[in-house]
Amino acid sequence: MKRLPLEGIRVADLTMVWAGPFATKILAEMGAEVIKVESPQAWDLVRTLIPMPGVEEFWNCSYYFNDYNRDKKSVTLHLADPRGRELFLRLVERSDVVIENYRADVLDKLGLGYEVLRERKRDIILVSMAGFGKTGPEREYVGYGPIIEQMAGLASLTGYGDDGVPYKTGISYGDPVAGAAAAGAVALALIRRQRTGEGAFIDLAQREVMATLIGEAFVRASLRGEVPPHRGNRDERYAPQGVYRCFGEDRxxxxxxxxxxxxxxxxxxxxRPDLASLTLPERKARHDELDRAIEAWTEQIRPQVAAQVLQAVGVPAAPVIDTEAIHDDPNLVAREFWVTLPHPRMKPWRQPRSPWRLAEANPTPRRHAPLFGEHNTEILGGLLGLSQEEIAELEAAGIVGRAPVDARPGG
Amino acid sequence: MSGGPLAGVRVLEIGGGIPAAFATRWMAGFGAEVVRSEGPPEALTEDEGIYLLAGKRRISVVEPTTLRRLALAADIVVEDRKPGTLAAWGMAPEDLRAEKPALVIVSITPFGQRGPYAGWEATNLTAFAAGGIHSLTGHPSRPPLQTGGSQALYLGGLHGFAAAITAYFGALVHGEGDWIDLAIQEIQAGMLELYGPRSEYEGGPSPRTGNHVRAVWGLYPCADGYAGVCALERQVPALFALVGDPALEEERFRDFTQRAEHDDELQAILYGWFADKTRAELLELGRKHKVPIGAVLTPLELLASEGLAERGFFDTVETNEGSARVPGRPFLGLPWVPGRWEAPGESTAAVLREWLGEEGVG
Known part of the structure; x- marks a missing residue:
């Protein structure tokens, strides 16, 4: 069996919510041993974000948590306690990478800044992914994905164009974008360590990563002082272009x-062969009228049929696929994108595999997201060498836990 | 040669549009020697080219047999042509891999190398439509709305970069590269937040929610534009204290479950609170009270941002129109070198000489 690229790499993972866990999900998919560290007092709030009425241990029963934390291990340590902190530092000694997405000041306040980690592991790679970076006048801003998108210029470009209203993307878009970039940063730092023996401190500002995905808007702004107009679903080059109503509800x-x-x-x-000879300038000038002509056709048929008819004559078209239909999309099904993994507390459901389809190594999800503290014994006993008695003492002192303390739905 | 982490690494970009060009832009900045074999001229606009091609050596189209030899002289090949193009040129990825086991090849396409949509024509819009995010974006009473810019294509480039670099690390350690088939549809289908898994686990599609997932997770007009708040349960008390409306003391707003039933009322209160404050005032209030508040800023405003200037975020690219300022290094901590913009074909002869030991034309 061909090895995955990150086999042999150990990651001490302090990340929470979505951006950081998205990064470490990728690292786990690529073969790294990712050890997720949560505190009984401060767990990854995604575990408890969605109310699951009547479910015991609801922190172990979240599909949202599961899909972004598969193939990781869970250990619990109360980092604000000196004993918890020391155990974390012993984990750092045995790790290649530490990654966190706390607010910019938190890691230092825990006494776990880069210099501290480096004293324990000379070539450690630390990736910090605060929303606005670890330095600069905006470092104290607090932000989740939608705020990152606003502060990076992207939301200002999104809108229907007839009402001046900017729009947020329907997901917390800044999170997985920063997460993918952070995974790339880890690999870059590992390459350098391989070549020079040096570790690294990566200061990744989620807002900055997001802004790199609209680079041409900065070219336009800096050369011509222009802010691009809202263009709905249209394009500056192609016409007509749009999203057209089809047969069915919201299709x-x-x-x-x-x-x-x-x-x-x-x-x-x-x-409508009568319209066939229109040139690009004519099509742009009569865009609204052509939209109506196209929609008169699409309204009669389903999106998949419309797309297939147009693709058959070489015209770019695709259904707008909703979050339910995407699980049955013929392309994704044929590519075996969805996989079903057993979960000890939940009914089976289809989950996405890694989109990084390494043709030979073939990364495949191996295991459900860890239950809270599921690997306490393996990590604290096996890796860090604590005895059963020592672990029991830590549990009694609330430094290690098997359940979040006072967990309530809603994060 | 720079001291970047990828110094000495040879990358061939078979362009290509935004996906291949963005994937290799970061490689160039971090020290790799990136050679771009030009694609069809319409694949990038002039502005996209200024941003994405700086720091790359550009060669004009060479014979497929020469391109094949360049690919085998590279450590990483990135391409975003239609599936089957490389094979038709006599340089199928499987064959290149067999000849050079350490080679990393990344193919980025809207729908992947195999599957019923593999041959589909696509643009950014249609690729975005097929990934699920589009269905969630925009006002519930209006059509789905594409996010600004060319996000589907950029996502292909972003993952292309990270996947290529990860596989290259694997090749350094284990001696073997791989061929990575990146489908932009899959990248998006795997980043549907809670909405993807929820639809699958509980049934039913997730609706578009416009600018308000909930009142405390939304975007509001303010005195000089738009500003947003994203408060999770733990930040709601601080937000309510900041807003200061006595009604917010009531249980129907305090309680997580009851609040959902009074969301319209809460939105009305927040509309009122945001309306008379400027974005700068709101950002400062958010910082001071640790409430996640953001402001809708334009690229023009970001170019004037003190924070981004202090962190040295922007690079300068000299163009015929003047100096363009573009997003530079994606993160701090590894040496980054801003690149010079070359004319198409400027390096053809030099690259053939240095990579293949050839004199004369390609």
């Missing part, structure tokens, strides 16, 4: 026309 198809030839074929396909 839509996205269509883009990139050339005169594609337009001719689309006009034929929708039964």
């Amino acid at each position: 839509w198809v996205a269509i883009s026309v990139r050339s005169d030839e594609e337009w001719r074929r689309l006009a034929q396909a929708i039964g």
Whole structure:
């Protein structure tokens, strides 16, 4: 069996919520041993974010938590207690990477800043992914994904165009974007360590990563002083382009026309050969009218059918796939993107595998997300060498736990 | 040669649009020698080219046999052509891998190398539509709305970078690279927050919620634009204290479950609270009271941001129109070198000489 790229790498994972866990999910999928460290007093709040009425141990029964924490191990340590902190530092001595997405000041306040970690492990790689970075006048701002998107310029570009209202993306978009970048940062730092023996302190500001995904808007702003207008679902180059209502409840198809030839074929396909000879400037000028002509056709059929008819004549089109239908999407099903893993407390459901499809190493999810403190004995006993008695003492003192203290739904 | 973590690493970008060009932009900044074999000119706008191609050596289209030799001289190959293109050029990824086991190849496409949509034509919009995020974005009474810019294509590039670098580390340690088939549809389908798993576990699609997932997780008009608040349960008391409306003391707002039933009322209170404050005032209140508050800033405003200036975020790229300022290093902590923008084909002869030991034209 071919080895995964990060086999042999151990990660001490302090991340919570979504951005950080998204990063360490990738590291785990790529073969790293990811040890998730939570405190009985301050656990990853995603465990308890969604109320699960009537479910015991609801912190172990979250599909949201599960899908971004698979293949990780869970150990609990109260880091604010000196004994918990010391045990974490002993874990650091045996780790390659430490990663955290606390607010910028928290890690230092816990007495676990880079210099402290480095004293215990000379070549440690620390990745901090605070929203606005560890330095600068904005470091104290608090922010989750939607705020990152606003502060990075992206929300200002999103809108229908007829009401001046900026829009948030329907997910906390800044989180998984920062997470993917953080996974890349870990690999870069490992490459350098491999070549030079040096560790690294990566200061990743989620807002900055987000801004790199709209680079051309900064070119435009800096060269011409322009702010791009809201363009709805349209494009500056292609016309017509849009999202068109289809047969059914809230069903839509996205269509883009990139050339005169594609337009001719689309006009034929929708039964409007009278429009087939329109040039790009004409199509732009009459965009609203053409949208109505296209929608008169799409309204009669399902999005999948509309997309297939247009793809058959080489016109870019795809259904707007909702969060339920995506689990049955023919392309994703054929590619075996969805996998079902057993979970000790939950009924089976289909979960995404890694989109990093290494053709030979073939990363495949191995195990459900860890129950809270599930690997306390393995990590504290096996890796750190504590005796059963010592672990029991730590449990009695509230430094190690098997359940969050006073957990309530809602995070 | 810079002292970046990828110094001495040779990368061939078979362009390509945004996905391949963005994936290799960070490689160039972190020290790799990136050679871009030009794609169709319409694949990038001029502004996209200024941002994405700085720091790369550009070669004009060479014979497929030469391109094949360049690929085998590289450590990493990144491409975003239609599935089957490399094979048609006599350089199928499997064959390149067999000839050079340490080689890392990343193919980025909207729908992947195999599957019923593999041959589909796509643009950023249609690729975004197929990934699930589009269905969640926009006002519930209006059509789904694409997020600004070209997010589907950039997501392909972002993951292309991270996956390539990870596989390259694997090649350094284990001696073997891999061929990575990245489908932009899968990247998106795997980042649907709680909405993806919820639909699968509980049934039913998640609706679009516009700018308000809930009152305390939304975007509001303010005195000079728009500002947002994202309060989780632990931050709600601090937010309520900040707003200071006595009604917020009541149990129907304090209690997590009851609050959901009075969300419209709470939104009305927050609309009122945001309305007379500027974005700067709101950001300062958020910082001071540790409440997650944000402001909708434009790229023009960010170029003038003191915070980003202090952190040295922007690079300068010299263009025919003047100096463009663009997002630079994605994170601090590893040496980054801003790149110079080359004209198309500027390095053809030099690259053929240095990589293949050839004189003359390609």
